[in-house]
Amino acid sequence: MGIILPVQSHEPLYKQVRNAIEQAIRDGQFAQCPLPSSRALADELSISRNTVNLAYQEMLSEGLIVSEERVGYRANTAILSSSPGHAQEKNPPEPNTVDWRRHLQTQAQAPLPEIQKDYDWQAYPYPFIYGQVPSSSFPTTAWNRALRTSMEYPHVHWSLRDGGSSDDPLLVEQLRTNVLASRGIRAAPEEILVTLGAQNGLFLAARSLLGPGDRAVVENPGYPDIAHILAATKARVTPIEVDRDGLCVGDIPRTTKLIAVTPSHHFPTNVGLSEERRGLLLQAASDNDSLILEDDYDSELRYTGRAAPALRAVDRERVIYVGSFSKFLAPGLRIGYVVAAPELIERMRHERRYSVRHAPGQIQRALALMIETGDYQRVLRRYRLSLRDKWEAMNSALRFIIGRDFLPSTGGTSVWVPLPDHVRADAVVLEAAKRGVLVESGAPCFTAEHPDRQRFLRVGYAAIPIEAILPGLRVLADVIHDERKQTKR
């Protein structure tokens, strides 16, 4: 097969594998045929399949190889031929080729890094990944039924039409009466916009409100994507600390135009914004003429106690409420909504028209039908119960196995786990992956210079089966223990 590992090396085994594969590709071995399967290569090299998978994952994430349905991995020849290798001499640059650096717009710098996720989470025995939903917990029967109905008269018209800048009126009505009411939010139809997931709501709000020189505030740690979305408007994005009571509201500069916050379950720690801070935040917004971008991406997933009402339920003017169906239906559906003042919704509708027009009609109608029939509430209840069981399993297992204090959460789909001193999150993540445990480092949620960057893991439990939680956390505890020993040496 021609993939040869070095005889001696101080590099981790998976790195050696990765480098050997890359060398083989650069030598032109896989120009025509796919790369060997992880099983075949593991057999060939007499190493574990996980190690090969890790090597492939890293190359995949760096774009050196591409994944192809029914084929497996292939060398990404485009990238390889433009990097140090044989191909470059053959094609001298044409005089008139496009200089893309000159043509592409310069990108704004965001204060938080980009999240790079491992999208092959199903390959891991213990996928403590955040943000994915396993197909087993998706309400397939109810959704299929709603899709089928959405293709029948009279619904099919709404499923197929070009809606211009409008939304499906049935979905808007169902959001108003059955979804928003449970968050204490009253909204007229002209205060509601259907979006392509919460991401699209955040984007449209930022685009409508921010420009060069405006100041916006994000949480630190926080959702990295919101920092990128706000920074893309050329606004100055200021990260503000978060503690056990949520965003440190007192630190927000008075000149801030937009405050992006996750009050129900702070992203990524899952703490709730305290009663007192909520009051201070609303008061500060009113005093300073700021607007609040309330990202309420998973408030439905609460397992204990009483939910505080949405900020939007309290202040119907300054709060822009962003909701999503990604967390308890599926992120792949790409459907969410915004509730805000009619003036802002009108502008966001305009921005949406000239970027995507509208969310796919059939998904809007099928979702509306699912809510109207009550299937949605039933599914949500059932899903919440199953997540609560996992949440309890996580809490008790973490308490006894990790043996450390961790931030208490009332809901969400992940636990924010602090690491012992001197143990780095990135190192734990890498070693855990080698042992089949997929967890996420907290680092990408912090600014680059934050002292706590490497001190937390984000351990998600939506995608992992409940019976895998305890054994998976045991492996994770071993990894942390081993890392700790190593740092002490």
Next chain:
Amino acid sequence: MGIILPVQSHEPLYKQVRNAIEQAIRDGQFAQCPLPSSRALADELSISRNTVNLAYQEMLSEGLIVSEERVGYRANTAILSSSPGHAQEKNPPEPNTVDWRRHLQTQAQAPLPEIQKDYDWQAYPYPFIYGQVPSSSFPTTAWNRALRTSMEYPHVHWSLRDGGSSDDPLLVEQLRTNVLASRGIRAAPEEILVTLGAQNGLFLAARSLLGPGDRAVVENPGYPDIAHILAATKARVTPIEVDRDGLCVGDIPRTTKLIAVTPSHHFPTNVGLSEERRGLLLQAASDNDSLILEDDYDSELRYTGRAAPALRAVDRERVIYVGSFSKFLAPGLRIGYVVAAPELIERMRHERRYSVRHAPGQIQRALALMIETGDYQRVLRRYRLSLRDKWEAMNSALRFIIGRDFLPSTGGTSVWVPLPDHVRADAVVLEAAKRGVLVESGAPCFTAEHPDRQRFLRVGYAAIPIEAILPGLRVLADVIHDERKQTKR
């Protein structure tokens, strides 16, 4: 319990109950404990449980109370303390309400107006509307089958996952091998991006390439939305005339960075860009270091002769190809794609990630399955035949009834009909609508000062049944005749 109904009242009983509960809440009775169950309250007041439920429902929908798992209803104290009641005297109306004009970003001016469409086209006996697809011509059976399969193993993973900035690899593969090939386009996976319809492709390209001061060119007449999309980047947008051979390429300024063009079927006239002009356009782009944004929104719908290859098939570097499934599947699906240089696709993928993430997974997978099974090609063939029949019916009817020369088209879904001198398109559209005929004025496709603005109708034939074409055009001819008489008086 302290909920007291008025002795006498003209209000419906449930309203009286509702008001009594609200009063009790405002008096602070339910600050700590949940509201009584509907059964308990019905017993207490000796009224039916349905009446109590109705009262609770209304309060729930207005956000006055919230529903809690296992507890029942609770007063939403946050709302009540800030609404008309005892609390408000404490908080007099604030002076600083939001001045939205100050908060919203100023909008760029586009050289073309906004299209305002009548989305209730189904109410007209003769809907010669452009851009809509009747549900009768949608391949419901094949689409339902593909949707069902997309929810089964192994496809369901791709339907539901958060794909981050990636696309469904099966759809990318099917686009490459089965869709793009028919346009003469070769593309590697890293040259393809799946978008939310063509609109999203145009938007992402503009956002990646244009900034303040850059010059972009659009067609005049042309697709109004592209003018708005380009203008939103603060680029200078220059409209260039179109004649019987398509865009007047010689008039494009040398300093142009991006040229937006519809070469296959010019929007809205349906003329094709001539062989000679195509060569000149590609040469000019190369000479001036311009890029070409090729909007190939409906080239599949060609009924006679041989299609010229896509510009992208000739120049794989400077041409950004935008395709769509809106015209021959349905605009409501919101699915399209872009083919461009890997450097640009990478940037557009970044812009897409922070605006919508990706097109809904299930729609990507179902479409991929439909192409893979061959259903797509079968459906397209059938649909093309049925549209060709309509196209022929339109051509012969227009020739004899309208009795005027009109631009010959080789395909598309509309005919561009010139009006007699002094007859204004807007007047014809208004009068035709009164007589049950929905046609579109050509005016919105022209710049405001263009002399031909009021001289054309756009008569679409995708949505109208074939048997309605002849009688519908007869009514339209009458309207034009009457308008002409009136202008002569």
